[in-house]
Amino acid sequence: MTAAAGGEIVQFDNVGLRYESSREVLSDVSFTLYPGSFYFLTGASGAGKTSLLRLLYLAQRPSRGVVRMFGTDTITLPRDRLPLLRRRLGVVFQDFRLVPHLSAFDNVALPLRVAGVAESELAQPVRDMLEWVGLADRMAARPATLSGGEQQRVAIARAVIGRPQLLVADEPTGNVDPEMAVKLLRLFEAMNRLGTTVVVATHDAHLLRQVPDSLIMRLDRGRLSDPTGALRYPPRRAVGPL
């Protein structure tokens, strides 16, 4: 496998996105994500962070440009091949998207069940994960009975339970106190060390300083700025497996 083919997890090339017929919310976005790297996506509200992440977690096709994921061109990929790509992702949605009539346990177990993991194999990991995010005593609770921060932690547990190759988190710490935010960030770092590529969208400048080795992608009204060139020409550290 050549470094170029095996080295990148995501490649965006001149990607543009417009919803319906309005103006483009993303324009000429080009970047490459390398395995094992930790990225922050920042930008003002409305800059297009969620839109970019939606392309990344395959909820949306771009209006133009090329999106390659795990070496596959997702634009030309037949629809029925997308589920297997999605199972390699972990997503924390900005609005959590928990299934309202499922307990915290069942919500976290959902990706494993979708992937066909046996009940006997999933019970313990799901319990451990919920314990780790501090929800050991809330496993049977429905999302509606959880606080915003608790829901967010369930959403994060669900995103990481399957050890995704790429973790995409949209404002994952917006609803928790700074202490919990740092703890959750440590979870992302731990996953990152185990080989997961992490992309965290946030406006929280304080958070950026918590991960010294992270790379910063800044969106400004739909355009990606890469002042240091780190996205186009990443530092050696990020290339290849750890």
Added chain:
Amino acid sequence: MDEPDSFATQRRLSEPAGPTGPEDNAGTDRRRWSRQERAQAQIVPQERLQGPIPWVIAIMVGLMVIAAAGALALRNTGRAATSDLAGGITVQIVEARPEVRARLAERAALVLREQPGVSDVELVPQGELDALVEPWLGQDAPEIEDSAGGSAYADLPVPALIDARLAGPADPARLAALRAVLQREVPAARVDAQSTWLTPVFGAIESLTWLALALIVLLGLATGAAVLLAARTALGNNRGTIEIVHLLGGTDAQIAQIFQRSTAIDAAGGSIAGFAAAWIVVVLLGRTFGALQAGLVTGGALGWSDWAVLALIPVGAVALATLTARWTVMRALKGML
């Protein structure tokens, strides 16, 4: 470092697991398949028999079963009557003078008995004829009796009747042949197929059968529409869940399965209730009609094969509901990336 133990999970989810993975060899491991089935059943727990849809389906199925039972009973009645009457003929001897009439009738009966393919020739006794006319004339007809004396209807030009049975059906050609033969010996004889008397009844039965069939078709269409609405409502209510499972890597088939299973449960509950209610109604109606002891009606009783046909209605309703649900959710999913 305090990493959660679940990171130790060795297998990555992107590895195809079970038959839902497009790259999986279909049906390799039976045990694994059923385990997969169970896991899928738990992706989203089933809500059981909620809302108005089971009721709507129960009512539709009940009405359809009753209409179909009516149609089948009518068909049975028609068939029983037809086979009873198919080869039956009636010969009337119209003659005013009773003695001549009796003689002619004997003569006609003799002629008929000699014909090949004619059996069960029977001169209907005078007593039976009197009983037939009685409802119209009453037991005593005083004026007639006073003027003529003797037997109450002796002077009435009531025709003498001969019943007979042909080996084959009483078609016009056979009737014409018999008429020709009788004409020579007994010119006063009139030959009729018994089925002709019942032609208007058969016509009515046929119209009613068509009406019942039309009702079944209309009810079927209404059921289809109700199921479509139900599927749309369910889709609307579950859209969020469907999107989440979709984004978590659920295949269209997996999602459709969750969805159609809950619809199938609703439809099955409704269909069973509707069929049971209709069964009670049909059986009670059958008893009531059976008590009438009228030959035509008792010929319409439903047999096991009829009930088997009726049982297809609830089965069809469940299949229709399930397929509609699948089609609805599949179409919605095609609209998502």
